[in-house]
Amino acid sequence: MPNVVSKNNPYLPQMGTIREIIQETPNIKTFRIVLDDPEQMAAFRFEPGQVGQLSVFGVGESTFVINSPPTRREYLQFSVMKTGEVTRALHRLCEGDPIGVRAPLGNSFPVEALKGKDILFVGGGIGMAPLRTLLLTMVDRREEFGDITVIYGARSPQDLCYRYEFDQWRAAGVNLVLTVDREFPGWEERVGFVPTVLAEEAPSPYNRVAITCGPPIMIKFVLAGLKELGYEDDQILTTLERRMKCGIGLCGRCNIGDTYVCVDGPVFSNTQLRQMVSEL
Ligand SMILES: Cc1cc2nc3c(=O)[nH]c(=O)nc-3n(C[C@H](O)[C@H](O)[C@H](O)COP(=O)(O)OP(=O)(O)OC[C@H]3O[C@@H](n4cnc5c(N)ncnc54)[C@H](O)[C@@H]3O)c2cc1C
Ligand code: FES
Incomplete structure (x- = not known):
């Protein structure tokens, strides 16, 4: 599946530009992002439920679900609630600003x-x-x-x-x-x-x-x-929203028992959740 997680360095984000920002609520903004490389944008594929890591350069990166559907591929949409350092920095960005994207990550709805x-x-x-x-x-x-x-x-x-x-x-x-x-x-x-x-x-x-x-x-x-x-x-x-770092099953930040939420999730059935909890 073509995507923007670099095979050589999976920690390296792809460059994107914020095309549009929508103020959804007093503390949630939606970002419509286009990858700067038109070929990469055209080749980008994902499934509903998969997430991306957005990076604000000089501040850090955080995990957000790609909330546009794969059936509409003009831009990638993320909605961000202001909670801490990275999300506050994202809320300070403007239309036309650069942004880093590592996506798609994780599993998806069946x-x-x-x-x-x-x-x-x-x-x-x-x-x-x-x-x-x-x-x-x-x-x-x-x-x-x-x-x-x-x-x-x-x-x-x-x-x-x-x-x-x-x-x-x-x-x-x-x-x-x-x-x-x-x-x-x-x-x-x-x-x-x-x-x-x-x-x-x-x-x-x-x-x-x-x-x-x-x-x-x-x-x-x-x-x-x-x-x-x-x-x-x-x-x-x-x-499941579990704090993540690498997003690719390497750092051990997101696991619950043997389950890595970043690669085995974030989508789980209630049957799987009960099993995960009982194995702890
Ligand atoms: C799979 C997944 C999908 C997500 N999708 C979205 C989304 O679409 N939109 C959105 O707004 N947020 C989403 N989140 C949550 C988002 O990743 C965090 O809010 C963000 O990382 C906070 O970063 P920060 O640096 O601003 O906050 P920090 O300074 O790191 O933390 C601020 C506060 O938020 C809490 N916090 C941080 N991360 C999380 C987390 N993952 N879950 C619960 N509490 C947390 C901290 O404990 C602290 O109290 C998702 C998280 C995951 C794991
Ligand atoms: S976030 Fe690193 S292993 Fe899941």
Whole structure:
């Protein structure tokens, strides 16, 4: 698979340029990046769920999911929540600035195995980023999948990412259920925590796979809610955010027992997660 992880030196990033920056929420920005070498950009391939290391020169690099779908290859999109040194430096960058990219890294969602299934996405906050790449892949290959329901929540309306796309998702036949933690003036969608809305919506587990990503506390209650609705562990996929350094299975920073999240993940089924925890 052609990619921009150099075979000679896997730590060497490829040069890219920030084409566009979107302020998603007060602390999340989306970066649309184009690789400077047009041949490399044209040859770049990845699968939904794979990540990249973005580097700010002189500061460091951090891991982010490629949240544009492989079906749209004009640019690579990453959404970055400001948490620490590297993400603060990324937020200071401007359109036209250079940026380093090492990608694609890690495994991906099993798209082919999901064909013909109904899909439930359950996301919270920045957790919508890894879900977006798979959601848009399915939107672009709509006839290959059954019902697509998305339950997406954040603390407030202004904390929801990708608001400018919601109409397009709905127009593509996505059953989009939006929720915020409490009432806000002008908000006409659902109010309540994501796990509560999941229980109210109660999407049937029959022939369905659930994919969830969000803050750990949300995941905990969503997993319990899915169990309650009758979902089996192998019907539930999630992406693990484990601190990474090399991203290629060499440094030992990200492992849980024998599992290297950077190469064996970040996408895992609940069955795999339970096995990993029991082996610790
Ligand atoms: C597979 C994967 C995919 C990711 N995708 C995204 C994404 O699409 N968008 C996004 O905004 N972030 C994503 N992250 C998290 C992102 O990598 C971290 O927020 C980033 O590395 C923080 O770097 P920093 O130098 O700004 O923060 P630091 O100064 O290193 O840390 C600041 C604070 O954030 C915490 N932190 C740092 N890294 C992580 C982490 N990986 N998980 C949990 N807490 C962490 C630290 O403990 C500390 O409290 C992903 C992480 C992984 C492993
Ligand atoms: S990040 Fe180095 S081994 Fe996974």
